[in-house]
Amino acid sequence: xxxxxxxxxxxxxxxxxxxxxVQVAVAANFAGPMEKLAAEFQRDTGHKAIVxxxxxxxxxxxxxxxxxFEVLLAADDETPAKLETEGHMVAGSRFTYATGRLVLWSAKxxxxxxxxxxxxxxxxxxxxxxNPKTAPYGAxxxxxxxxxxxxxTVQPRIVQGExxxxxxQFASTGNxxxxxxxxxxxxxxxxxxxxxxxxxxxxxHDPIRQDAALLAKxxxxxxxxxxxxxxxxxxxKALIRTFGYEV
Amino acid sequence: MxxxxxxxxxxxxxKLAAVVTLLLLVFGTPLAWWLARTHSRLRHAVxxxxxxxxxxxxxxIGFYMLLAMGPNGPLGQATQALGLGTLSFTFTGLVxxxxxxxxxxxxxxxxxxxxxxxxxxxxVAATLxxxxxxxxxxxxxxxxxxxxxxxxxxxxxxxxxxxxxxLMIGGNIPDKTRVVSxxxxxxxxxxxxxxxxxxxxxxxxxxxxxxxxxYTLYPQSVRGTRR
Numbered sequence: 001x002x003x004x005x006x007x008x009x010x011x012x013x014x015x016x017x018x019x020x021x022v023q024v025a026v027a028a029n030f031a032g033p034m035e036k037l038a039a040e041f042q043r044d045t046g047h048k049a050i051v052x053x054x055x056x057x058x059x060x061x062x063x064x065x066x067x068x069f070e071v072l073l074a075a076d077d078e079t080p081a082k083l084e085t086e087g088h089m090v091a092g093s094r095f096t097y098a099t100g101r102l103v104l105w106s107a108k109x110x111x112x113x114x115x116x117x118x119x120x121x122x123x124x125x126x127x128x129x130x131n132p133k134t135a136p137y138g139a140x141x142x143x144x145x146x147x148x149x150x151x152x153t154v155q156p157r158i159v160q161g162e163x164x165x166x167x168x169q170f171a172s173t174g175n176x177x178x179x180x181x182x183x184x185x186x187x188x189x190x191x192x193x194x195x196x197x198x199x200x201x202x203x204x205h206d207p208i209r210q211d212a213a214l215l216a217k218x219x220x221x222x223x224x225x226x227x228x229x230x231x232x233x234x235x236x237k238a239l240i241r242t243f244g245y246e247v
Numbered sequence: 248m249x250x251x252x253x254x255x256x257x258x259x260x261x262k263l264a265a266v267v268t269l270l271l272l273v274f275g276t277p278l279a280w281w282l283a284r285t286h287s288r289l290r291h292a293v294x295x296x297x298x299x300x301x302x303x304x305x306x307x308i309g310f311y312m313l314l315a316m317g318p319n320g321p322l323g324q325a326t327q328a329l330g331l332g333t334l335s336f337t338f339t340g341l342v343x344x345x346x347x348x349x350x351x352x353x354x355x356x357x358x359x360x361x362x363x364x365x366x367x368x369x370x371v372a373a374t375l376x377x378x379x380x381x382x383x384x385x386x387x388x389x390x391x392x393x394x395x396x397x398x399x400x401x402x403x404x405x406x407x408x409x410x411x412x413x414l415m416i417g418g419n420i421p422d423k424t425r426v427v428s429x430x431x432x433x434x435x436x437x438x439x440x441x442x443x444x445x446x447x448x449x450x451x452x453x454x455x456x457x458x459x460x461x462y463t464l465y466p467q468s469v470r471g472t473r474r
Contacts, residue, residue, distance in 0.1 A: 169313070
C-alpha cells in the first residue's frame with residue numbers, strides 16, 4: 001500500500017513536470033506555417049505542440065462541446081471573440097497572429113495574370129472558393145468578385161470547398177482551373193511554389209485577421225502560454241511572413 | 248425550421264439515391280449472378296473489390312475519385328476525350344462515385360439471394376425447356392425477391408447518408424452537388440444548430456424507419472448481409 005501511494009505520488013509529480021504538451025487547433029490555411037513553427041517551438045522551448053488542423057467553425061463547435069484544445073489559431077477574429085464572450089477562453093488573451101492574403105491561383109503556369117483579368121476573359125469551367133458562409137477566405141473571395149463587378153457572371157462557375165484547404169485541393173488537382181486560396185498555401189520565400197497567381201490587393205476585401213486565443217482548457221498549461229508568447233517573437237513573425245502573411 | 252436550400256438538398260439527395268439504386272440494380276444484378284455462380288479464380292478478388300467500400304473510409308474513395316476525375320486522371324482524360332469535360336462538381340460525378348460507394352450494399356444481398364436459390368430450380372427449368380433468360384426472369388427473380396428488396400433499400404439508404412465522397416468531389420453547389428449530409432455539416436459550421444437538428448434528426452428517423460421496415464419484412468436476408 002505504501003509503495004502504491006509513493007508510486008502514485010511519483011506518477012503525479014512526473015505528470016506535472018511533463019506538462020510540456022499543448023493541444024492546438026489550427027485553421028486549415030495556417031497548417032503549413034504551423035508545422036514549421038511547432039518544430040522551432042519545440043527546439044527553442046522544449047515544449048511540444050500537438051496540432052489539429054481544420055475549419056475554424058468546426059473547432060468552434062468542438063470547443064463548445066468540450067474538445068481538449070488549449071490554444072486556437074483561428075482563421076478569423078470573430079470566432080475567438082465569440083469564445084471570449086461565451087467564457088470558453090481566457091479573457092484578454094486573444095491577439096492577431098497573422099493577417100491572411102487572398103490569392104487567385106491556378107495550378108498551371110501562365111494562366112493567372114497580374115491583375116486577375118483571367119476571371120473576365122479566361123475560359124475556365126470552375127472557380128473554387130472556400131465556403132463564404134463559414135470561412136473568411138471564402139467571404140473575402142466573394143467580396144473581391146463583387147468589387148470587380150464579376151460576382152453574378154462568375155457565380156455559376158463557383159465550386160465551394162468546405163474550407164480553404166479544400167478550395168486549394170480542387171485547384172491543385174486541376175478539377176477547378178482557378179481557385180481563390182490562401183497565399184500561404186502557394187507561396188514560399190517570395191514566390192509562388194508552382195502554377196500562376198494574382199495576389200489580391202488588400203483593399204478588395206476586409207482584412208483577414210487571424211486571431212489566436214488561449215482557451216479555458218489551457219489556462220494553466222505553461223506550454224500553452226509559451227506557445228502564444230512564441231507566436232509574438234520576431235523569429236516566429238519572420239517565419240510567418242515567409243508564407244505570405246502580414247504580421 | 249428548414250428553408251429552401253434545405254429542401255433543395257433533400258430533393259437532390261433523394262434524386263441521387265434513386266438514380267444510384269436503379270443503376271446498381273441494373274449493373275449489380277449480373278455481377279451478383281456471376282459471383283454467385285462462377286467457379287473462376289477471379290471470384291474472390293472481384294468479391295473483395297466489391298466489398299472495399301465497406302472497409303475504406305469514404306474520404307479515400309473521394310480522394311481517388313477526385314484525382315481520377317481530374318483533368319490528369321484516367322477518368323477525366325476519358326470524359327474529356329468524349330467531349331464531356333470533367334465530372335467533378337457535377338451530378339453525374341456524384342452518381343458514378345456513389346455507385347461504387349454503395350456497391351456492396353446491393354451486390355452482397357443479391358449474391359446471397361442467388362446462392363440461396365441454388366442450382367436445382369435452374370436444372371428443373373432447363374429440363375422443362377426454358378431458356379436461361381426465361382429461367383432468370385420466371386424462376387430466379389421471384390425466388391431471389393428478398394435479395395432485390397434488401398439490396399434496393401440498403402443501396403438507397405446508404406447513398407442518402409453519403410458524406411465523405413461528396414465532400415471530396417462535390418464542391419457544395421446548390422441543386423447540383425449539395426446533398427443533405429453536406430448541408431448538415433454547413434449548418435453546424437455556421438452554428439445554425441436549429442436547422443442542423445431538423446435535418447440531422449430527420450435523417451436519423453428516416454434511417455431507423457428504413458431499417459425497421461427491412462428487418463420486419465426480411466429478417467433473414469438482412470442478417471445474411473452481415474456474415
